[in-house]
Every structure is written in C-alpha cells, then in structure tokens.
Amino acid sequence: MDSCIQELHFSHLHIPVTINNKFLVHPSSPTPANHSPHHSLYLSNLDDIIGARVFTPSVYFYRSTTDPSNNRDSLVLKRLQDALGQVLVPYYPLSGRLREVENGKLEVFFGEEQGALMVSANSSMALADLGDLTVPNPAWLPLIFQHPGEEAYKILEMPLLIAQVTFFTCGGFSLGIRLCHCICDGFGAMQFLGSWAATAKIGKLIADPEPVWDREAFRPRNPPMVKYPHHEYLPMEERSNLTNSLWETKPLQKCYRISKEFQCQVKSIAQGQDSSLVCSSFDAMAAHIWRSWVKALDVKPIEYDLRLTFPVNLRTKLETLKLRKGFYGNVVSLACAMSTVDSLMNDSFAKTTRLVQEARVRVTEDYLRSMVDYVEVKRPKRLEFEGKLMITQWTRFEMYETADFGWGKPVYAGPIDLRPTPQVCVLLPQGGVDYGGGQSMLVCLCLPPSAVHKFTRLLTLNDCT
Structure with a gap:
C-alpha cells in the first residue's frame, strides 16, 4: 500500500x-x-x-x-x-x-x-x-x-x-x-x-x-420560492445493485489514514488533467473516494444515475443575512453531484472532480433559501439512499482542542459505528495525545467484504486516471 x-x-x-x-x-x-x-x-x-x-x-x-x-x-x-x-x-x-x-x-x-x-x-x-x-x-x-x-x-x-x-x-x-x-x-x-x-x-x-x-x-418566504431542483432530496427509483450490496450484506467498517501529501497529490492529478480546474483538496478527495467506491462495488446498470452529497457550511457564505456570533443552529445545506455509473467510471478524474467542485460552489445563500422553502412545501418524510454516497467532513471541527475538561486532550474524539448508515463516509481529523496531531485525516466508510480489496487498491491511486 x-x-x-x-x-x-x-x-x-x-x-x-x-x-x-x-x-x-x-x-x-x-x-x-x-x-x-x-x-x-x-x-x-x-x-x-x-x-x-x-x-x-x-x-x-x-x-x-x-x-x-x-x-x-x-x-x-x-x-x-x-x-x-x-x-x-x-x-x-x-x-x-x-x-x-x-x-x-x-x-x-x-x-x-x-x-x-x-x-x-x-x-x-x-x-x-x-x-x-x-x-x-x-x-x-x-x-x-x-x-x-x-x-x-x-x-x-x-x-x-x-x-x-x-x-x-x-x-x-x-x-x-x-x-x-x-x-x-x-x-x-x-x-x-x-x-x-x-x-x-x-x-x-x-x-x-x-x-x-x-x-x-x-423562516421560509411567503410564498415559498423553490428556485432549484434540489436533487439531494428527490426520491429516485432504485434500479441498481448498490443499495442491496450494502444493506443486505453485513458491511465492514474500514478506515484509512491519508497523509496531507497524498491529498495534495490527488488534487494535483485532477488539475494536471484540466488546467482550468480550480478545486479544493476536498473536491479532489471526495471525487476520488466516490469513484473508488463505485468501482469497487461494481455498480450496475451503467446508465444508472448516482448522487454524491455532502454538507456545506454556509456561515461564511451568507451575504444578506448576518447571523450573530454564537449562533449554534444548523446552517448547512447538502450539495449534490450527479453522474451516471458509466461516466463516473470512464470519464477523466478531472471531470468527476469538477462535478464535485461545481456542486459545492452551487450552494449559496440563495440555494439555502430555496432549500428552506422546498422543505416548507414538500417536507420530506424519509431519508433517500437510492444511488447515493454521502461524505461528511469532520476535519474542520476542533474536537480535540475543545474537549479538554481539565484532564488534557482526549486520546480519541469522534464517531463509533457507521454500519447503521452504510452509505455514509466520514472524514475525520487525525489528532489526540497519542498521535500528536498533524494534517493527516481518516477516511472511514462501509464496504461489503467482497469489495474491500478492490477499494483499497483503487484508493492508493492505482487507477486514478
């Protein structure tokens, strides 16, 4: 490896x-x-x-x-x-x-x-x-x-x-x-x-x-104005083997420590393939994980539409609404990148990264307002998993720094079990008194036993083209 x-x-x-x-x-x-x-x-x-x-x-x-x-x-x-x-x-x-x-x-x-x-x-x-x-x-x-x-x-x-x-x-x-x-x-x-x-x-x-x-x-506008399609919440017909392969088996929880150098390398590969692409390390890593995950699971049929969702923090993107310092409510909206299985597996890595980057940039204050109004009109009643991987980023949370109750920083701070929601991938900061901090991160997700070896190989950039 x-x-x-x-x-x-x-x-x-x-x-x-x-x-x-x-x-x-x-x-x-x-x-x-x-x-x-x-x-x-x-x-x-x-x-x-x-x-x-x-x-x-x-x-x-x-x-x-x-x-x-x-x-x-x-x-x-x-x-x-x-x-x-x-x-x-x-x-x-x-x-x-x-x-x-x-x-x-x-x-x-x-x-x-x-x-x-x-x-x-x-x-x-x-x-x-x-x-x-x-x-x-x-x-x-x-x-x-x-x-x-x-x-x-x-x-x-x-x-x-x-x-x-x-x-x-x-x-x-x-x-x-x-x-x-x-x-x-x-x-x-x-x-x-x-x-x-x-x-x-x-x-x-x-x-x-x-x-x-x-x-x-x-509060929602009166009347509500839903200006975007909000694919992140739309129900989709499950016509693939994706959900069954994760929910009907006993998935394994797998975790990988990813160095800062590797994250930069993945970003460089994407931008090297498309000189006009301006992306973040998260955009590139999310695209890489998504592609590796779908390829390892061998999703069929190839024309099926897939979704990658991830929460975007809007605190620094609010232009007309200025929240007071200390607001601790939810100020996130889900970004949604979409691709067919065929495109995700065969298009360039740069193109997949651009899909993620465009989805992230699309989440603005206006998009957030539209989402608030969408919920007011539709009020979704169930979580939609069809064709979806959700990546949630904990790397910007100062979990170790904030959790010193007088006995020093914790040895570990974070989640425990991802298996109840096996279509979620969590990116965690690497920290704690044993490791001493650093800029590495942990990638944690669930895989069927049959997909573990292939995903691990793909994650190491053996097929990032």
Whole structure:
C-alpha cells in the first residue's frame, strides 16, 4: 500500500459495561423556560429537515487522572455534572424536548421531564484492552447510552443530550455523547462542547461566544420560492445493485489514514488533467473516494444515475443575512453531484472532480433559501439512499482542542459505528495525545467484504486516471 495511505485495524472485542446510575441534569439557575408554563422554541427548516432528525453519537477517551483516591470516579462525575448544569443555563434549549406541531413541524418544548440525561457506568476492562484508540470501532457502542428497546431514529420526547461516563480499571474513562442534530450542526456542537469543557476545567461558567438561538432568521418566504431542483432530496427509483450490496450484506467498517501529501497529490492529478480546474483538496478527495467506491462495488446498470452529497457550511457564505456570533443552529445545506455509473467510471478524474467542485460552489445563500422553502412545501418524510454516497467532513471541527475538561486532550474524539448508515463516509481529523496531531485525516466508510480489496487498491491511486 502507498506509504501515504495506511489501512487501520481495530480490535473485535466485547466491552462489558455496567450502568450504575442515570439522572437528569437541569440548568443550575432559572432560564426563560421557567418563566412561562407554555414556553416553546421555533426550529427552522434547516433544523428539522429529515436528515437532521437523528442523534449524533461520539465518544471521547481520557487517560488516567492524577488523582489516585478511591473517590476519583465520583469527583470526575461531579465536575462534569456541575459544569453541565451551569452550561445548560445559556444553552437551556438542550434541556427541553421535541414535539411535532402542525404539518409535522418540530418545536422545542419544556415540560416536567426536562433536563439532559447523564449516565454513570464502569467496565472491568482497561483502556489498553480496547486496542487502537485512534480509529473508530463499532465495539465501543456500549459506551454510548441507548434506552433498552429504543426505536431507531426516535427523537420525540427524548432528552436532547445524553452523556455516559464510563470508568475503566486503569483510571481512564470515556465520555459518550448523543446530541440531537436538530439543535445544532457540527460547528454548533463544538461551540457547546467547548463551553462545557471550559466550564469544567475552570470551575465557573464560560460561554464565549454567548450562545444565540435566532432560528427565526431562517423562516421560509411567503410564498415559498423553490428556485432549484434540489436533487439531494428527490426520491429516485432504485434500479441498481448498490443499495442491496450494502444493506443486505453485513458491511465492514474500514478506515484509512491519508497523509496531507497524498491529498495534495490527488488534487494535483485532477488539475494536471484540466488546467482550468480550480478545486479544493476536498473536491479532489471526495471525487476520488466516490469513484473508488463505485468501482469497487461494481455498480450496475451503467446508465444508472448516482448522487454524491455532502454538507456545506454556509456561515461564511451568507451575504444578506448576518447571523450573530454564537449562533449554534444548523446552517448547512447538502450539495449534490450527479453522474451516471458509466461516466463516473470512464470519464477523466478531472471531470468527476469538477462535478464535485461545481456542486459545492452551487450552494449559496440563495440555494439555502430555496432549500428552506422546498422543505416548507414538500417536507420530506424519509431519508433517500437510492444511488447515493454521502461524505461528511469532520476535519474542520476542533474536537480535540475543545474537549479538554481539565484532564488534557482526549486520546480519541469522534464517531463509533457507521454500519447503521452504510452509505455514509466520514472524514475525520487525525489528532489526540497519542498521535500528536498533524494534517493527516481518516477516511472511514462501509464496504461489503467482497469489495474491500478492490477499494483499497483503487484508493492508493492505482487507477486514478
């Protein structure tokens, strides 16, 4: 394998976890929700689009603390709990619940059973028993709390933040978080997490920037004006073997460490084939992953239309709407590149990269407004997977820098298991105390066992033409 690409392997193991306690954490002082028995909050169509109606799970591992006392676990838990109670004052919407109102629209409400859920647990294993802590491992699922028998995609009347602290015999611990995507996107989640961590580390409330709700800024126009086709949300007839090959087999989660040099090399190949192409490293890498994935899966028929989607952060692209600093809601829209199987496999790599680049550039404030209006008119009810690969980019999130609660940066920060949504590829930053940071990234995705060898070979640029 190319020296700039390293296939990463994780341990297949069972982690015994015992839940010790579950309790709700409430804001430590009164909030606007306390002032009215019928207080509710508006969510924009960016917040309650079908793709945001999920919990985003992530886990953070920390080495042994310096405190060797027998009550170390309770001290760690108390610091996290106290800080969360303080942070939930300015971030009080996270203590609420979701409900549907007219036409299936969501809103945040506040009832008797409000508050974030914290879970205390312990394991009879040590962190060293978990194997490589730099690559996401589906075996870590017990470190993320789920209610017994919990329905998939259930978000209504659920705690919007669920945090499980699991203590290991070595003195280390993990913080497993499930955060409702309706409340914040990735950048908003990092803002909240950074406030929680800083508050825990210093011992007093740190909310800089001050959180801003302002979801009304993205209300639909009256009347709605849908100006673009929004192929990212359109249902498509499944006439290919793509979905079945991933959902009817037991896909394997595979991860590759990609060096910065390799990313630059892929970009250079695309621009070398087309001197007029102005693209980013992401454009080229996304095109390369997409082509390699489709070729490895041997998608048929060749005239079938495929879609590559990826979220685009609009915070810096808003021209007429100026969001206040501290806005932590969803400000993303999906870009969508389209190609037939035949074109994707046989056209030049530069042409595929241009498709990605044009899709990314197409997502403007005007496109975002159109998408908000599209949701208002159509209100999609299901996730569309037909012919689609979605690439989600976590490399710009400062997950390691923001997650120091007073015990140093985490050894690992990120997702766990991609297999429930096997048509998603996640790009992760390479960081943590073991690796020491750097500009490499992890490419994590799911593949049928029969496609792994071919995808790995294609990823190493053996067929990037």
